[in-house]
Amino acid sequence: MTSKMFATRNSEDIISVISPPQSTSAFRSRPSLTSQRSNDSAISSGANSDSDETVNSIINDVVDFESERSTSFDSGCYSDEAFNSEEFATAQNLAKAWKMCAEFRRRVEDGKDTTSIEQSIQREIAYVKKFVRNNDWPVSHEIRSDIWRILCHTKDYDAQKTTYHQQLEDLTKSGVKQLQPLFLSFDGIVVCDHGLKEQGAVTLQRLLIVVECVRPEIRYVPILYPLCAMFLHYMEPEDTFACVMRLLSQGNGFMLQSEVAVYASAHTTLALLKKHKKKVYQALKTKVGTSDDEKLAEIFKDWSAWVFKYLPYAYLVRVLDCFLVEGHKMLLRVVLSLTYLWYKEKGKSTLPSSVAAGSVDEKLDAVREEIIQVVRDCPISISTLLDICTSIRNFKFSTVQRLQADFELKHRDKINLERSMKSQLSPTRTMYTQAFSSAIIDCEVASEIMNALPTRFQLETPSLLFRLSENGVSFTQLWNLIDQAEQSILIIKSTKNEVFGAYCSASWSERRDFHERTRSKYFGTGESFVWYADRSIGLPRIFHWAGTSSDHPDDCPQMFMTANDRLLIVGSGGGDAISIRDELTSGLSYACNTFSSPALVPGNAFEIAELEVFSVVSSVD
Structure with a gap:
């Protein structure tokens, strides 16, 4: 790859032209394969007796789940030979299945008859879901970059890669003097690069500027920054760009793309918790000291940070495997499961007396901090976490859509009014170039x-x-x-x-x-x-x-x-x-x-x- 870099981190004159690394390994700052195996093994075995009790309690609550996992870090068994033959053979099957799904999408877009292949496609999608959920590849395994590209591939994939290089060339020629993309100035955006090296962090900022140039209407996508960072750990910038363009093109199917949608999602999450985890919902009410769902929903206002900032890296990688197949619904499964973990770990304990005697808002903040701490120190293995996620029965996309639409309709006027008030004064922004000279305006x-x-x-x-x-x-x-x-x-x-x-x-x-x-x-x-x-x-x-x-x-x-x-x-x-x-x-x-x-x-x-x-x-x- 011979494209130009034009940024150095922590520099006042942000943009300068430098050569990029030849592979994404130069972007990463992650544990070695050997150390990662030992880390995953430690996660699997549990860190202490309290965690063991939590694991046993959770397993007893989870509906029987037939696992067909191959050997992996999580089980403490690893075979290079197995991954070089059996896993890659299975990955080839995945590619074939997913290409059938892509062909189905193309036929729908072209208005062609799809009835003859629809049932076959549904079987293939079910196969892909099961395959990705149950195969615990190591976080550093090279198969992941191929799988993620397959899952994000469309007929426009190569064209998007070309677009990335063209936009990059235009930016480089311009001598642009700004690094930070505009959307990062909004509240609620998750900013975490998960240990990218300096070169990778520079590439990430540049990539986000290109995304903003190509899709200027995209203004509020809280998970865009960490998602791009995760892609850069496994693939080249142009592939990351093509993958992100595919996900953005699906509306809210993968990434929530408006303030109204993000605000409503907190209420949707609470409603789903109330439906699928009633004990957890009741524990939240008791601990916060309110039955007002409007207030309780505030606990979930930053749920995207739970997954994309606080969840351990090895866990997030596996979540993304599933997310790229199942979309936004998978993230909601994870959030409900993390809240369930909080219930098992801290839900029945009392808040400190100074907080318990305080306001509802103070107790909400305390519960949020408890959940974040549980997420950071996740007491179970990623396999068990995914088991909990997938054991939530009758978790239908249609239900999620209906709840989301209802809450968006209910809160749209409120959010639009708040947005209007915020935008009355234009935000201070870094200029790209000199302002034009007018006889009318200063x-x-x-x-x-x-x-x-x-x-x-x-x-x-x-x-x-x-x-x-x-x-x-x-x-x-x-x-x-x-x-x-x-x-x-x-x-x-x-x-x-x-x-x-x-x-x-x-x-x-x-x-x-x-x-x-x-x-x-x-x-x-x-x-x-x-x-x-x-x-x-x-x-x-x-x-x-x-x-x-x-x-x-x-x-x-x-x-x-x-x-x-x-x-x-x-x-x-x-x-x-x-x-x-x-x-x-x-x-x-x-x-x-x-x-x-x-x-x-x-x-x-x-x-x-x-x-x-x-x-x-x-x-x-």
Whole structure:
């Protein structure tokens, strides 16, 4: 692999060009195979008598589970020969089964008849689940990288690898000066690289920036950071990128991808605990001292960190084996099982008197800390933990979906309101490059507008194409000067000193392609946004596409841009966010459903004092 690295860890000038390692071994900082065997053996045998009692108690509660595991670390038996022949032969069978599943997905996507193979596919999926659950490969076994690639493979896999290298090349050429991806600034994101070496940590940050460039709509995925880190322990960055793109494409099937979904998942988890582990649920109520499920659900608000940060590395690896087959539902199984372990270890004990006499919130925090401690010091082997996970009967995906949908509907307005309040002030962000110079807005406002652009467009300073005071009030002159721009920033100043505008994500020349757009006169993408300058804070208030914060973006209006020879409109649906007609002298602004934005000027009508259009480009040629 000959791609370029451009980061060094713990450096003020974050990005520099360095050569990557030739294999992922340079990324890892994990125990050797021999030490890992002894660690797993110790885990299997139990560390003390208290743990033995816990194990015996748990085993008595678990429904009989027929295990067909091959020899492994966990059993204390290991055979190189077995893994080189029997295990690889089985892995080949897995590959065949999973390719059949992939073929089934392709046939569905292509609209072909699938009835003749559906039953066969269901059998193969059941086989894959059983195979992955019951084969305890050592954490350092080379088979894992192949298995994970198989489980994440799609027809676009190689194309995604190419996309990764292309984006990486664009970033390297740009001389970008930021390492940390934007999504890491949000609360609740799990940040843990599980012992990657310095080079691997640099690669991880770079990989996440590329993911953010390619999927700019992905803003809140708590497990994305540690999941990418785990992939990098076993495969090259381009393979990691392709795998992550596959998982992200499945909506919430693998990774929850919105604040609403994450918030609702805590309530879903509590409801599942109430259904499948009633004794544990009752113990939580008693220990916290409340029957209010709204409060009890707060225990699970950071459940993703239990799995992806606090669970021992060897355990997490095995959980991921199953997760890549079974998706989000497997993580819920693990969370319920970890809560069950807490119940066996600490559920019947009393909290310290100082905490017990405190508020419900204090007791909630104490119980959360107890659970995290149990997860860190997991008293059972990973095999037993997975047995507990898979012994939860009638744990149906349809039930999970129904509960999740109900709680999302119930709490959506609350979360959207909180998000809106948080976003009133634009967050401070590191600039990629120098802000553009405008006759209407100052450097600080220009910087905030640039920070709101998709990351890949923050690599070059926007350049001025049109200024009303210099080029005149003619639409003809406007189109002649700005049609060349693939993307543009529009800035307007009214005669009453109101300042507002838009980022337009498509070329205005597309107005001439009306006949090619059979469904709509509108064009542009969900990366567009509108804004106005708030004088009270000296910063712009930015309104992104409504679909960005919706769990059902396809249902949101997508009327981003439209125009003709003497008309320019940005945003529509309920009203136009910005509309200018006839000449570049006046316009109107109303509340707009596409951006969920209010009127950008008081009184709706405005007279234009100055208007600027800047070209936005993605990278250095």
